[in-house]
Amino acid sequence: xxxxxxxxxxxxxxxxxxxxxVFPFLFFRKNELPAYIVFIEKFFPAIIMTIxxxxxxxxxxxxxxxxxxxxxxxxxFTAILHLILKNYLISIFVGTIFYxxxxxxx
Numbered sequence: 001x002x003x004x005x006x007x008x009x010x011x012x013x014x015x016x017x018x019x020x021x022v023f024p025f026l027f028f029r030k031n032e033l034p035a036y037i038v039f040i041e042k043f044f045p046a047i048i049m050t051i052x053x054x055x056x057x058x059x060x061x062x063x064x065x066x067x068x069x070x071x072x073x074x075x076x077f078t079a080i081l082h083l084i085l086k087n088y089l090i091s092i093f094v095g096t097i098f099y100x101x102x103x104x105x106x
Contacts, residue, residue, distance in 0.1 A: 045088040049078075052092065056099070070106065074099035 001009075028034070033041075053075055060068040078095025085091060 049082075049088065049092065070099070070102040074102060 028037075056075070057068065057071050060071050062068045074095055077098050078091050081094055082088065082091035
């Protein structure tokens with residue numbers, strides 16, 4: 001890349017960065033958020049956890065030993081942890097660490 005191309009790339013990245021920071025103030029000037037933003041805010045963490053569950057069991061063969069016990073155990077552990085703590089971020093991270101422990105050491 002030439003210096004000219006590098007300067008253009010930096011300018012484009014700076015404009016994109018500024019736009020992403022200014023975007024909420026331009027489009028959400030009222031105090032109330034649009035209904036679709038409230039919907040995303042309310043249901044997105046549960047949707048992400050559902051996607052992670054489906055992804056984690058997609059290649060598991062439940063007819064061969066250990067019958068998916070590690071995956072089901074990690075899912076149950078994560079669900080119980082979330083019911084106790086009510087924090088998606090901690091539930092996902094600690095559940096993932098627990099699953100990695102099961103896969104690596106048991």
